[in-house]
Amino acid sequence: MTNQWDAKLYDRNHSFVSELATDLTELLAPQKDYRILDLGCGTGDLTNKIAIQGVEVVGIDFATTMIEQARSKYPHLHFEVLDARNLQYQEEFDAVFSNAALHWITEPEKVILGIQQALKPGGRFVAEFGGKGNVKAITTALYQALKNAGYPIDKKLNPWYFPSIAEYGSLLEKHGLQLVFATLFDRPTRLEDGEKGLQNWLKMFANSFLNTFSPEQQVSIISDMENQLHPVLYQNNAWFADYRRIRIVAVKE
Numbered sequence: 001m002t003n004q005w006d007a008k009l010y011d012r013n014h015s016f017v018s019e020l021a022t023d024l025t026e027l028l029a030p031q032k033d034y035r036i037l038d039l040g041c042g043t044g045d046l047t048n049k050i051a052i053q054g055v056e057v058v059g060i061d062f063a064t065t066m067i068e069q070a071r072s073k074y075p076h077l078h079f080e081v082l083d084a085r086n087l088q089y090q091e092e093f094d095a096v097f098s099n100a101a102l103h104w105i106t107e108p109e110k111v112i113l114g115i116q117q118a119l120k121p122g123g124r125f126v127a128e129f130g131g132k133g134n135v136k137a138i139t140t141a142l143y144q145a146l147k148n149a150g151y152p153i154d155k156k157l158n159p160w161y162f163p164s165i166a167e168y169g170s171l172l173e174k175h176g177l178q179l180v181f182a183t184l185f186d187r188p189t190r191l192e193d194g195e196k197g198l199q200n201w202l203k204m205f206a207n208s209f210l211n212t213f214s215p216e217q218q219v220s221i222i223s224d225m226e227n228q229l230h231p232v233l234y235q236n237n238a239w240f241a242d243y244r245r246i247r248i249v250a251v252k253e
């Protein structure tokens, strides 16, 4: 989890992250008196959307900047800075919800173990994140741009975990969570700000790669990527990220 987060920029240009998850909250279908953990809550928009349904929600995120912004936007809600790899909750939640966060954690078993312990028996884990093949065109273009410039490709800088249904489902079952629903689907996602959309996205989400280069080098890497990707990801004056989501519901046995 090495990305650095600018929470205000995130809210300004990347609000689609929570907007696109609206029907995921419908899958959560919280009932009155539910207590829910929102894992990787970012700046709190979905935490708030869930809370409005009359349930108690705790929002947690690893990034202090995100939690500060969440607290200032929703001071009546409960947010904590926590590492999802080290959850200490014991059978406290009716559901654990997570949107667009789990692909940032390359140690999934630690997270699943903590979620299993946090859930009450019969509790549900409802999540969506990047699945196998997510941002494949963008990642391929990045590696190609590095190669074109003669830079080494250090795959250890890749901060993302994008599993298949089979892979993630077997991890869930190994740790006592029964997979009851799973889907993997393409969701090309329109990026804000016209021509600048891809560079904004890269600066926000791919800084673990880019920060190892000087500002001038970054400009030429991004420009090479834009040239490669324009024919496939630019349409009607907008960039589209080639997102592919995995969405799951699992139940604690």
Ligand code: BEZ
Pocket: 100, 103, 129, 130, 134, 135, 160, 205, 243, 244
């Ligand atoms: C995603 O939401 O799929 C995603 C976001 C940032 C980087 C990679 C993937």
